[in-house]
Amino acid sequence: MNASTINTILLLVVLINMFIMGSNRIITAIKAVALQGIILALLAFFSEEFTTKGTILFIIIVSIKGFIIPLLLIHATKFANINQEMKPLIGYMPTMFIDALSVFLSFFISQKLPLLPSHQETIIVPVFFATLMSGMILIIARQKAITQVIGYLMMENGVYILSSMLTGSVTFLAEIGVLLDVLAGVFIMGIMLNHISTTFEKGDVGKLTSLRE
Amino acid sequence: MLFLVSICCILGAGILPFFWASTQPILSDKFSTTMHIIGSLSGLIFVFIQISYQSTIQYMLPLQTMFGTFSVRFDTMSMLFLIPIYIISAMSSLYSISYWPTLTKGLSVSLKYRLYLSFFTLFMLLLVIADNFIMFLICWEIMSLLAYFLITIDEFNDESQSAGYLYIIATHSGVIALFGMFAILQTHFGFYDFSSAIGNVNVNLDFASAIFLLGLFGFGIKAGIFPLYFWLPNAHASAPVAVSALLSGVMIKMGIYGIVRVISFFISIPHWWGWLVFGLGIISGILGVVYAIAQHDIKKLLAYHSIENIGIIVIGVGLAMLGKSYHNDILILFGLAGALFHIINHSLFKPLLFYSAGSMIEKYHTRNISHYGGIIKVQPLTALFFLIGAVAISGLPPFNGFASEWLLYLGMFKSLLSTQNALLPVIGGVLALSVIGGLALACFVKVFGISFLGKPRHIELSNIKESAWPMLLPMAILSVICFILGVFPFVVEELLSRIVLIFNHQPINFKLEAMTDLSYAYMWFFSLFALIAGILFYTFRDKIQMNIDTWACAFPYGSSKIQYTPASLAEMIMGLFSWTLKSRHNELSVKGIFVKKYQYYLHQNDKIIYFLIKTTDAFLVYASKIRTLIHNGYMGIYVLYIFTALIIMLLYVGQ
Structure with a gap:
């Protein structure tokens, strides 16, 4: 694949970020993150040469990111009886605006970084920063515990962009490890969500302020 | 050798009660005191021998750290500070026989008291002879902590607990500054001990002012210089009297010791350092005595007088610094000699005042002087000793307070006449000293008049007897020393001029010749006084009436309610x-x-x-x-x- 195709697909990833920022239903956001994961896995799979290892990794990533984690999360929302509303701390439009600013900032930062010439023609590094920041903005700007999980998943996607696109298929073990971590994290968050919702009636992180100190 | 004997004896005075006190409490108190006094006496003999031989001893201790080897050094300045530590700690130990008896105060608290007292003495001794910076800091820290334990020894007294809390905060902020100061000295200048740093720090290098300011802050908190004295009145007021005497008489002088040591590091001194110290001295002197007049709590009043006297001492140090930076030898000599002499004097008369105040507090269980009155009738000896202390602290002849203040006055006047750079603003010091002296006199007129004369206000005087001899003896000894140092001040003349050499790094052309004149003047004055008093007594011996009330204003049927109160007596000055x-x-x-x-x-x-x-x-x-x-x-x-x-x-x- 040439650089312009990769850039077009990566812009799609950024657009999905914006979409998640603006979506007001939790289930939509979960599905969008899953879609983002699948797109990234496909991109990584087709930009490399065809190997057995790469195929196995592709299948594992698509199954975990695209199906297992979203299904777990959707199940958790239903099980814990969480309302579909996002409960924004910062409104949807301002969040999108901040996200746009973060995209600008990530392009600015990556221009300053000393990159290899082969990486300078693609927008891998700026999109990595943009996705990472979007995940963080989602964590900051939304109140519910489950949106934080979505934010972490977005950040993981960002890390995956960097690791798969810049270093190639060498990162098989590392990527599998990260995936396992994310899976375990989602499991734990699911259990926690359940407990938070039974203790505080709603999965609202704002209620956790009483736990400080 | 004698020094080791003294250290062992003082150590024994703290530890031996652990074996005896449970079975024979009275004997153990006396034994511990005896040990302490033997230790102090041998230490004093050691100090006087060293002073007369004019020798400087230096030992390396077998303890190597990454900050240099621990070492001790007995130079003239250490000797000067050893004298009050030995005298006052022995006196406090003696005073504690009847002030803090094991029988009534309880076994465990008395054991702690004796232990802390001896270790407090010990670490002050080690502090003034420590040469290595880290050893100095360790001794400083242990001394400060032991002072905290002594202040808060009464576990059930909220007042002393909170005063101790304030004290420990203050002293630790000081220690941080000292750590910073010694760290700069080690890293930027490469000095690990006092003896190598003296006279070797160039003031034009970076961080020289930082060393001075950190030292002034760290040591100034301990000394109680304005505005760092905030811990001092409460801590001195709520500690046991024998401890207050040690704190006020000796411990706060360690701050001055540190300041003088730090200043003597520098080859030359910028002008503003001297003016800063001089100004701080004037402010703390005047404010200390003003607040003392406002106080009605006798121990707090004495504590504010400590601030005042520290102010006088700091004025002297400031004069010496000014003299050094403007190259005026007379100011160096008289300023520093006056300051050091006042350190000795204050460490004699302040404990004397605290002991006599303690002898009243012990009887009437109140520290408020507006409750006292007429105590001279039942405790004449206490009254006499308090009067001697009051005269000495007000800087009146013939006691020692006058001698040291006289040195400062003389230095300031002579410096104006000298051919070297004369500093006119120094006259401000003369004014400040005279204001301080006058206000101190007013304050002690108030204290003595209210508490010893007149009629009792809120206390019961019947069935009160004079205090026991262990309380009176220290007062008597201190009074005699005050008198001797006041009348024959030339005994310390040579010692003081030798310390000034350590400070100035080079010989001074002038000599402290003022002291012998003072003694001659006293001789004439005393003979004249005796003559006139004899004639007057002989003429009017039939007309002397002894049973007149003091505050009665010639009204024969006075009651305690129409007397002056402390507030009314101080009202005019307080208005100013x-x-x-x-x-x-x-x-x-x-x-x-x-x-x-x-x-x-x-x-x-x-x-x-x-x-x-x-x-x-x-x-x-x-x-x-x-x-x-x-x-x-x-x-x-x-x-x-x-x-x-x-x-x-x-x-x-x-x-």
Whole structure:
């Protein structure tokens, strides 16, 4: 694949970020993150040469990111009886605006970084920063515990962009490890969500302020 | 050798009661005191031998650290500071036989008391002879902690606990500054001990002013210089009397010791250092005595007088610094000699005053002088010793307070006449010293008049006897030393001039020749006084009437209610200084023609401490508000912090 195709697909990833920022239903956001994961896995799979290892990794990533984690999360929302509303701390439009600013900032930062010439023609590094920041903005700007999980998943996607696109298929073990971590994290968050919702009636992180100190 | 004997004896005085006190409490108290006195005597003999041989001893201790080898050094300045430590600690130990008897105070607390007392003495001794910086800091820290334990020895007294808390905060902020100062000396100048640093620090290098300011802060907190004295009145007031005497007489002098040592590091001194120290001395001297007059608590009053006397000492140190920076030898000589002599003198008469105040507090269980009155009739010896202390602290002849203040006056006047650079603003010091002296006299007129003369106000004088001999003996000894040093001040002349050499690094052309003149003047004065007094007594011996009430204003049927009160006596002076005082008064309104009841209540207090506490309080409240704003428990905010830090780091890397 040439650089312009990769850039077009990566812009799609950024657009999905914006979409998640603006979506007001939790289930939509979960599905969008899953879609983002699948797109990234496909991109990584087709930009490399065809190997057995790469195929196995592709299948594992698509199954975990695209199906297992979203299904777990959707199940958790239903099980814990969480309302579909996002409960924004910062409104949807301002969040999108901040996200746009973060995209600008990530392009600015990556221009300053000393990159290899082969990486300078693609927008891998700026999109990595943009996705990472979007995940963080989602964590900051939304109140519910489950949106934080979505934010972490977005950040993981960002890390995956960097690791798969810049270093190639060498990162098989590392990527599998990260995936396992994310899976375990989602499991734990699911259990926690359940407990938070039974203790505080709603999965609202704002209620956790009483736990400080 | 004698020094080791003295250390072992003082150590034994603290440890031996552990074996005896449970079975024979009275004997153990006396034994411990005897050990302490033997230790002090051998130490004093050692000091006097060393002074007369004019030798400087230096030992390396077998303890190597990464900050140099521990070493001790007995030079003339250490000797001077060893004298009050030995004398006053022995006196306090003696005083404690009847002030803190094991029988009545309880076994465990008395064991602790004796232990802390001996270790406190021990570490002050080690402090003044320590040469290595780290050894000095360790001794300083242990000394400060033991002082805290001694102040808070009464576990059930909330007042002493909170005073101790304030003290420990103050002393540790000082220690931080000292650590900084010694760290700069080690890293930037490469000195690990006092003896190598003396006269070798170039003032033009970076950090020289930082060393001076950190030292002034760290040692100034201990010494109680304005405005760092905030811990001092409460700590001195609520500690046991024998401990207050040690704290006020000896421990705060360690701060002055440190300041003089630090200043003697420098080859030359910038002008503003001298003016700063001189100004601080004047302010703490005047404010100390003003607040002392406002106080009605006798121990707090004496504590404020410590601030005043530290002010006088600091004026002397400031004069010496000015003399050094403007090259005026007379100011160096007389200023530093006066300051050091006043250190000795204050460490004699302040414990004397504390002991006699303790002898009253012990009997009447109150520290408020407006309750006292007429005590001279039942405790004449205590009254006599208090009077001697009061005369000495007010700087009146023939006691030692006059001799040292006289040196300062003389230095300031002579410096104006000298051919070297004369400094006209030094006259301000003369004015300040005379104001301080006058106000101190007024204050002690108030204290002595209210508590010893007149009629008792709120105390019962029947069945009260004079204090026991262990309380009176230290007062008597200190009074005699005060008198001897006052009349024959030339005995310390040579010692003082030798210390000035350590400070100045080079010989001074002038000599301290003032002291012998003073003794001659006293000789004439005494013979004249005796003659006149004899003639007057012989002429009027039939007309002398002894049973007159003091505050009765010739009204023969006086009651205790028409006497002067401390507040009314001090009112005029307090009016002059009302801008430095925070006063609170309420008055019961007078009704009808024949007034049945009238009440007036006046409470004046230290505005500086009030201001400091207010400011600190406001700052802490503000800081904690900001802290709650930052650390608010909401998870998103913490992620925001991480996010911000990440972006800042990325921007930093990108540059």
